[in-house]
Structures are given as structure tokens and as C-alpha cells.
Amino acid sequence: MKNSVDFTASAMNFLKKTVTEKSCLGVRFDIANGGCHGITYVVDPVEAVDESDFSWEQDGLCVYVTARAAIFVSGMTVDYVENGLTGHLVFQNPNARQSCNCGRSFSADESPDVCVEKCCG
Numbered sequence: 001m002k003n004s005v006d007f008t009a010s011a012m013n014f015l016k017k018t019v020t021e022k023s024c025l026g027v028r029f030d031i032a033n034g035g036c037h038g039i040t041y042v043v044d045p046v047e048a049v050d051e052s053d054f055s056w057e058q059d060g061l062c063v064y065v066t067a068r069a070a071i072f073v074s075g076m077t078v079d080y081v082e083n084g085l086t087g088h089l090v091f092q093n094p095n096a097r098q099s100c101n102c103g104r105s106f107s108a109d110e111s112p113d114v115c116v117e118k119c120c121g
Contacts, residue, residue, distance in 0.1 A: 004054075004074040005029065005063060011089060014080040016061050019045065026062025028053065031069045039072065041091050 007015070015027050024045035032040050046064050049055070053064040065073060077092040 004070075004076075005065065006077040007058065007061075008077065008079040010082075011078045011080040012059055012061060014087065014089070015078075019061065025049065026055075026064055028064040028066065029069055029073055030066040031072055041073075041089075042069075043089060 019026060022045045024047055026046045028042075028044050028046045028050075030042040030044070032042050046062070050064070050066070052067050054067070054070055055062065055064045057063070073091075073093065075094045079090045079092065080087055081090050
């Protein structure tokens with residue numbers, strides 16, 4: 001799983017700044033049921049290490065991926081796009097069957113619950 005998520009320079013700068021501002025350990029990538037296509041991306045600051053997470057350091061950023069999200073985000077590229085005064089992360093995910101226009105949710109061939117049982121259960 002190490003370095004299985006790529007980051008553009010813009011995303012890396014945004015995430016490093018977020019980690020510094022929040023004085024946290026890094027960022028955790030997870031998924032949740034919801035959104036236009038059934039699965040949403042969840043990106044949170046890491047306050048405490050979860051031993052079940054996959055983790056690595058990339059260009060000075062500590063990256064954590066939950067076990068249930070691992071098969072869904074492997075090979076993904078994360079970008080940060082600014083639009084006027086706001087900005088947001090954009091996920092380019094080769095594992096997504098479909099993605100919504102906002103890029104914050106996707107569908108896959110299997111549901112997260114099924115994959116957790118198969119891969120981690």
C-alpha cells in the first residue's frame with residue numbers, strides 16, 4: 001500500500017498547510033456511504049494513529065489510509081483546485097466505475113461493506 005496514492009504539488013501544499021495549521025500528525029483517507037454515487041471520500045486530520053491504517057511518509061506529509069478504503073483509493077491521484085476564493089480536493093480514481101461531477105463521490109463494483117468483510121474481516 002505504500003505510496004499508492006499520488007498527490008499533485010497543489011494537493012501536497014494544501015495538505016501540508018492543513019496539517020501545520022491543525023497541529024496534527026498527518027491526513028487520513030477513508031470512505032463512507034453517501035454522495036451522488038454511493039461512496040464518498042473522507043479526508044480528516046490524524047490526531048491519533050490507528051494501528052490498522054496503512055501509513056507512509058511522502059514529501060514530508062504523513063499519509064494514513066484506512067483498511068476499508070485501501071482497495072478503493074489505491075492508484076488514486078489527489079489534486080487541489082482553487083476556484084475564486086475557495087478550493088477543494090479533487091480525486092482522480094482509476095477504481096471508480098462512475099464519479100459525480102463534483103468529484104467527491106464515486107461508485108465501484110463492490111460496496112465498502114462487502115470489501116471490508118472480504119479484505120479485512
